[in-house]
Amino acid sequence: MGTGIRPAGVGLVNLDETTLWQQLKVQMQVSPTESAVTCKIGVLPTHAANFLHHLSQLPHVIAAHLHAGSGLGMVRFAPSIAAETLTKIRLECRAHGGFLTVFNAPIALKQQLEVWGYTGEALPVMQRLKAQFDPANLLNPNRFVGGI
Secondary structure, eight states, X not given: OEEEEETTEEEEEOOOHXXXXXXXXXXXXXXXXXXXXXXXXXXXXXXXHHHHHHHHTSTTEEEEEEETTTOEEEEEEOTXXXXXXXXXXXXXXXXXXXEEEEEXXXXXXXXXXXXXXXXXXXXXXXXXXXXXXXXXXOSXXXXXXXXX
């Protein structure tokens, strides 16, 4: 079962998984001229419905979808959302066993926050892998988590 909100309000949608993800792709795509902030989010499945309801109360949310079975989904925010607000939402996701990753956002907003989110204990391993396979740091320098 999937859950989703649209600007008109909150709605629980009963769809098979394939249909849900197809509709999600269409609704969450941002054209190159659009400046909405698009994020992938995840929470524990047991918190998906409550978290979706919480998102529906926030003024900057344009659309949000969470898959109730996996707790994964996408959220589109108005371009006017502040970095501090995104950081608070990210912390709420973490409090429910999840994450928030920024996919699309104005450059000025991206420069104010870590777009990848929490890396856990994996950062040292990722740094060693980057050093091993790209010792001259030629491939997308400083574009990934922790400035890798």
